Amino acid sequence: MSFWNKIKKNENIYYAVTNTKVQIGVVLFLLILLLSIIGPMITRYSYTEFAGPGYEPPSSDYWFGTTIQGRDVFTQTVFGLRSTILVGFIGGLIASIIGVIIGLIAGYKGGWLDELLMMLTNVVLTFPTLAVLIIVAAYLPYRGIVNMAVLVGLTVWPWTARAVRSQTMSLKNSRFVDLSRISSNHIIRILFEDIAANMFSYIFMVFILQFLGTILATVGLEFIGLGPTRGISLGLIMQQAVNWNALELGMWWWGIIPGLILTIMIVSLYFINTGLDEAFNPKLREF
Amino acid sequence: MGKYFAKKLVIYPATFFVAVTINWAVPRFMPGDPILSMIAQFQGLEGGQQIIQERFIENFGLDQSLIIQYFEFWRSLFRGDLGISLMIYPRPVFDIIKSSIIYDIIIVFPAVSLSWIVGNKAGAYSGFNKKADSFVMPFFYFLASSPYFWFAIVVVYVFGFRFGVFPTSHAYGTGMTPGFTLPFIINFIRHWFLPFFTMFLVGLGGWAIGMRNMIIYEKKANYSEYMKALGAKDKLVRRYAFRNGVLPQVTGLAIQLGTIISGAILVQMVFSYPGLGYRMVQAVQTQDFFLLQGCFLALITMALAANFIVDIVYMIIDPSIRASYEEEG
Numbered sequence: 001m002s003f004w005n006k007i008k009k010n011e012n013i014y015y016a017v018t019n020t021k022v023q024i025g026v027v028l029f030l031l032i033l034l035l036s037i038i039g040p041m042i043t044r045y046s047y048t049e050f051a052g053p054g055y056e057p058p059s060s061d062y063w064f065g066t067t068i069q070g071r072d073v074f075t076q077t078v079f080g081l082r083s084t085i086l087v088g089f090i091g092g093l094i095a096s097i098i099g100v101i102i103g104l105i106a107g108y109k110g111g112w113l114d115e116l117l118m119m120l121t122n123v124v125l126t127f128p129t130l131a132v133l134i135i136v137a138a139y140l141p142y143r144g145i146v147n148m149a150v151l152v153g154l155t156v157w158p159w160t161a162r163a164v165r166s167q168t169m170s171l172k173n174s175r176f177v178d179l180s181r182i183s184s185n186h187i188i189r190i191l192f193e194d195i196a197a198n199m200f201s202y203i204f205m206v207f208i209l210q211f212l213g214t215i216l217a218t219v220g221l222e223f224i225g226l227g228p229t230r231g232i233s234l235g236l237i238m239q240q241a242v243n244w245n246a247l248e249l250g251m252w253w254w255g256i257i258p259g260l261i262l263t264i265m266i267v268s269l270y271f272i273n274t275g276l277d278e279a280f281n282p283k284l285r286e287f
Numbered sequence: 288m289g290k291y292f293a294k295k296l297v298i299y300p301a302t303f304f305v306a307v308t309i310n311w312a313v314p315r316f317m318p319g320d321p322i323l324s325m326i327a328q329f330q331g332l333e334g335g336q337q338i339i340q341e342r343f344i345e346n347f348g349l350d351q352s353l354i355i356q357y358f359e360f361w362r363s364l365f366r367g368d369l370g371i372s373l374m375i376y377p378r379p380v381f382d383i384i385k386s387s388i389i390y391d392i393i394i395v396f397p398a399v400s401l402s403w404i405v406g407n408k409a410g411a412y413s414g415f416n417k418k419a420d421s422f423v424m425p426f427f428y429f430l431a432s433s434p435y436f437w438f439a440i441v442v443v444y445v446f447g448f449r450f451g452v453f454p455t456s457h458a459y460g461t462g463m464t465p466g467f468t469l470p471f472i473i474n475f476i477r478h479w480f481l482p483f484f485t486m487f488l489v490g491l492g493g494w495a496i497g498m499r500n501m502i503i504y505e506k507k508a509n510y511s512e513y514m515k516a517l518g519a520k521d522k523l524v525r526r527y528a529f530r531n532g533v534l535p536q537v538t539g540l541a542i543q544l545g546t547i548i549s550g551a552i553l554v555q556m557v558f559s560y561p562g563l564g565y566r567m568v569q570a571v572q573t574q575d576f577f578l579l580q581g582c583f584l585a586l587i588t589m590a591l592a593a594n595f596i597v598d599i600v601y602m603i604i605d606p607s608i609r610a611s612y613e614e615e616g
Contacts, residue, residue, distance in 0.1 A: 123302045126594055130549030131586045138571050139317040216434055220553050223436050224568050247444045259437030266432035
């Protein structure tokens, strides 16, 4: 009970955990996360193995059906989900870090540095991300999960930078920042302890969006065939389904189920994000 | 106005400059020496490797210093020389791009503008109707969350194969001769519909969600309350809220353009619709690097042009920018 009382004291967290959208989103996301953790453990097959006859629709033996060659779609999906979540996490983290640092500096310093950083941000923002990723990935001889995540993370940060910059600009003239400045605190301390700490909830929301953006970009690359050179991924499963004319042959489970799981995960993240927005933003709260 | 416009005018050439530099640098500085491995691919061909090697050295200007290579790269770009496609040898890349870009325009332009308009209307309606809101919002969230290519797969399955109402690949039937004949136009539109429909629906959700949130914000603004207190009709309050909500949505459009064009690449791939995106993916699969780079540049140029259009729309509808322009003028 004391834990609940602690939560109640912190208004922001209280509103966050009692928001229906956040609750639905968290439950959905945890289910998907659980699937990616437990799925590979409970499956009887490996994702490269010919598990049974091809063309099998979902059944108690093959939960998501089988591919044309008889591979188990469930096994492929849960392993692919693991790699997708991992890429999203690493890439989202990198993008958030770059975006937050650029946003903090641009917003706090202002002047020519701000102009320069914002120009850089706008240039990267104008690029169709996928086109840039295609051209770089196409020339990479070896692609692993980590370097894919870094690559994607390096292209999706501008959105964060803009958001953090505008938040910083509104915070930098508040009294506590002035006080910190008068106390001749180092700029790094002001940026991280006074400004960034005061928009932590905001940065967390930004991370969710970056996680999402990284996942979408990565799965798109995988779908083109530019995903990790080894292993299985959600995009790769769907690419194979399209290449083997799975839809024409009526094998909807091959192409549609892996994407549906992915979409549910994205919806859950959207819900968490919107719910948090409502919780932290009293104007949106009651409707 | 002057300052706003000046900033914007710097962004366009800067973006183009960065794009060209990426295009130039990637094959030269990536680990594993991509150019050499490209040449190595043609090892099996009798005498072919020699020709390819000469062609590559000439095209990339590999026998010159890096700075000269860079300037040469720009010079050939301005002459419209993007190299020659290896996939459709010996068609110039520029030629292929010219014939592909129209397919991008006829899909992306109508899909984006229509989904933006319909999405805004639907979102505004949802924002004012509590009953409708809880009913349609999950649907909009689902649309906005769908990856473009997955949604394309669903559309292909449902409309192409389950109901068999629309063709699912290529821009027109294989037996058709392009021309202004009625059967061809009907055939063309039927092929165009599903890729367009996919782009339209996925885009719709995001705009609706955005507008709905704007309306909820505006509904509580002082001016809305004041108007209501004065006894203004609901319709009038709604109209003002909508007009205030539209501006951020235009900014949102500018921010989303990159994502939309990225989505178009994947949608074209699913539908084998021969736009730039489809060509680009084909180029990746056949390792046709000249075509790949040409498509990249063309897509960036398209994104810039689209941004420019959105900027102009923004200037036309934003009263504060318009007012400052009139003062200056």
